[in-house]
Amino acid sequence: MWRVLDLYRRLLAVQIRAQLQYRIAFWFDLLGTAGITTLEFGTLALILQRFENVGGWKLGEVAFLYGLIDMAFGTMDMLFSGFDPPFFGQQVRQGRFDQLLLRPVNITLQVLGSRFEMRRLGRIAQGGLIVGAALALTKAHWTLAKVIYLPVVFVSQVSFFGGLFIVGATITFWTVESIEVINIFTYGGNEMMCYPMHVYPDWMRRFFTFVVPAIFLNYYPALYFLDKPDPFNMPPFVSFLAPVAGLGVLVAALAFWRFGIRHYASTGS
Amino acid sequence: MRLFWELAKLSFQRQLTYRAATLAGLATNFFFGILRASVLMGLYGARPEVAGISLAGAVTYTGLTQAVIAFLSFFGWSEVMNSVYSGEIGSDLLKPMNFFTFWLAKDLGRAVANFFTRGLTIMLAYALVFDITWPSTVVQWLALGLAIVLSWLLSFSWRFLVNLTAFWTPNAYGIIRLAFTLSWFLTGFLMPLRFFPKWAVQFAYLTPFPHTVNTVTEVYLGLVTGPALVGALLGQLLWILVLIGAGQLVLRAGVRRLVIQGG
Numbered sequence: 208m209w210r211v212l213d214l215y216r217r218l219l220a221v222q223i224r225a226q227l228q229y230r231i232a233f234w235f236d237l238l239g240t241a242g243i244t245t246l247e248f249g250t251l252a253l254i255l256q257r258f259e260n261v262g263g264w265k266l267g268e269v270a271f272l273y274g275l276i277d278m279a280f281g282t283m284d285m286l287f288s289g290f291d292p293p294f295f296g297q298q299v300r301q302g303r304f305d306q307l308l309l310r311p312v313n314i315t316l317q318v319l320g321s322r323f324e325m326r327r328l329g330r331i332a333q334g335g336l337i338v339g340a341a342l343a344l345t346k347a348h349w350t351l352a353k354v355i356y357l358p359v360v361f362v363s364q365v366s367f368f369g370g371l372f373i374v375g376a377t378i379t380f381w382t383v384e385s386i387e388v389i390n391i392f393t394y395g396g397n398e399m400m401c402y403p404m405h406v407y408p409d410w411m412r413r414f415f416t417f418v419v420p421a422i423f424l425n426y427y428p429a430l431y432f433l434d435k436p437d438p439f440n441m442p443p444f445v446s447f448l449a450p451v452a453g454l455g456v457l458v459a460a461l462a463f464w465r466f467g468i469r470h471y472a473s474t475g476s
Numbered sequence: 477m478r479l480f481w482e483l484a485k486l487s488f489q490r491q492l493t494y495r496a497a498t499l500a501g502l503a504t505n506f507f508f509g510i511l512r513a514s515v516l517m518g519l520y521g522a523r524p525e526v527a528g529i530s531l532a533g534a535v536t537y538t539g540l541t542q543a544v545i546a547f548l549s550f551f552g553w554s555e556v557m558n559s560v561y562s563g564e565i566g567s568d569l570l571k572p573m574n575f576f577t578f579w580l581a582k583d584l585g586r587a588v589a590n591f592f593t594r595g596l597t598i599m600l601a602y603a604l605v606f607d608i609t610w611p612s613t614v615v616q617w618l619a620l621g622l623a624i625v626l627s628w629l630l631s632f633s634w635r636f637l638v639n640l641t642a643f644w645t646p647n648a649y650g651i652i653r654l655a656f657t658l659s660w661f662l663t664g665f666l667m668p669l670r671f672f673p674k675w676a677v678q679f680a681y682l683t684p685f686p687h688t689v690n691t692v693t694e695v696y697l698g699l700v701t702g703p704a705l706v707g708a709l710l711g712q713l714l715w716i717l718v719l720i721g722a723g724q725l726v727l728r729a730g731v732r733r734l735v736i737q738g739g
Contacts, residue, residue: 235650239657246661254519254671257526262518326650387500391507399511406518411510 211316218320226325233326241329244277248337262406264435267344272429273401274337279364280397281330283372286365289321292375292389299379305473314468315461318376347433356447360428363453367424368393370453370460377460377467383474392419400425405438420452479573480581487585491593498593501546505594506601509542513606527670533697534668536609539602540693541665546590548631548688550665552656555579556639557648566736575731576636576723583632591624609697616698619705623695626712627688633719634659634684640723643730664690670699684715 226233248270255266288294295318298304307317347353375389396419404412404426415421423445430437431446516534524531545551556579559565569575602608611617638655642648660666662685669677669690680686691708694700700708 229647232647232650239654242657250666254667258519390504395507407514
């Protein structure tokens with residue numbers, strides 16, 4: 208176990224040192240990734256001056272969804288960037304994945320350590336600021352239970368998105384090219400989860416409830432944190448399904464990943 | 477001129493060969509379009525009209541913004557930068573054609589292909605699931621055609637200019653990414669600029685960006701008419717000239733310090 212962790216630490220250290228080589232480029236990257244969130248959220252904040260709410264949710268409440276999801280997606284995108292489907296597809300195509308398979312170290316660990324995108328820190332920080340703003344703007348009553356549950360939801364969200372990345376990466380074993388449709392679930396899911404789920408058409412919300420359980424990771428926990436009523440009249444325990452949904456997706460994705468590796472036939476390049 | 481059209485044709489054909497990517501891109505754009513239309517409906521609530529834009533107009537707007545993504549290479553374009561780093565630019569500069577025109581021709585083919593495969597198709601898909609609006613007069617259709625062509629020219633001149641930073645730094649990806657991100661906000665891609673407070677609109681109009689997406693959507697939705705319409709098109713033209721001029725100056729300075737590694 209210690210050996211594994213030590214290896215992971217070393218793999219990351221190499222990545223971090225490499226990324227800090229071009230310092231100016233690194234800062235631009237950091238600003239760029241932070242900028243996307245800031246501008247998108249800033250846009251929303253600006254037009255909410257005119258509209259006042261989105262589907263009945265005020266700026267602070269949407270900010271809570273928005274900031275938390277952005278922090279989680281940013282964290283996942285940093286930790287799991289080795290599994291980022293377009294990147295991973297390229298590794299498969301160029302035969303670099305075969306090199307990893309030859310090494311006597313756990314393959315999942317190697318892929319995790321093969322890329323660590325530090326510039327995502329910009330996005331994580333930005334998401335944190337938005338959550339801060341949300342806490343200042345909303346008057347939710349923060350009980351001890353909520354304070355304990357919040358990090359659990361965050362970790363669940365990270366596992367959820369990580370699972371989606373792993374599924375996307377595994378599919379490239381068969382398709383070789385990264386299939387862009389996975390973006391609908393990863394980036395699309397991220398964008399979708401920034402807003403209260405009741406604004407979406409029924410078919411879409413049902414899909415993101417029963418097929419991809421996104422609704423349990425942001426909307427239902429948020430109803431609990433912000434003391435909001437549930438327009439769909441689900442039982443109240445649904446707000447606490449985040450860890451089940453998040454870890455469930457990750458575990459299922461890892462099982463699929465192992466299945467993929469067992470059936471992996473190299474491209475031969 | 478013949479060379480220009482041949483290059484454009486080649487690039488058009490090349491673009492058409494990426495069928496799987498086109499389909500995937502379409503699906504993604506359409507999905508995001510539905511998301512953004514839903515958010516706008518959530519924002520509108522019971523209001524029939526905001527800032528002169530009807531709810532149907534706002535939904536149409538989300539379709540238009542998704543339709544121009546591929547056409548204007550909205551999420552990033554670094555081909556000129558790549559050619560600087562790979563050294564390919566060396567042979568490109570030797571071609572009997574202005575370097576800007578060379579890339580303009582290639583981008584024209586790419587843009588036209590995407591206009592049909594990922595622009596018109598999105599609008600047709602939108603027409604299937606939403607009540608969208610269409611330009612109503614002949615003048616409006618003509619102005620729209622003109623605005624679309626000008627928005628591409630403007631977008632290209634700007635993308636070309638940003639790519640030239642590659643002459644000065646060994647890794648311009650971050651700069652290009654930042655520039656594109658800023659443009660999303662200022663072009664009116666994220667939300668119609670009319671929804672913003674006045675100061676934000678005035679600020680955006682100090683830059684060339686609103687003259688791409690925002691102008692196209694406003695012409696399409698019939699929000700600018702008469703003299704304002706002529707002004708909008710002239711605004712596009714003016715910025716195109718400014719950006720092309722700036723591109724030529726920067727290119728000249730950049731080529732002077734360009735070093736092509738052998739091998």
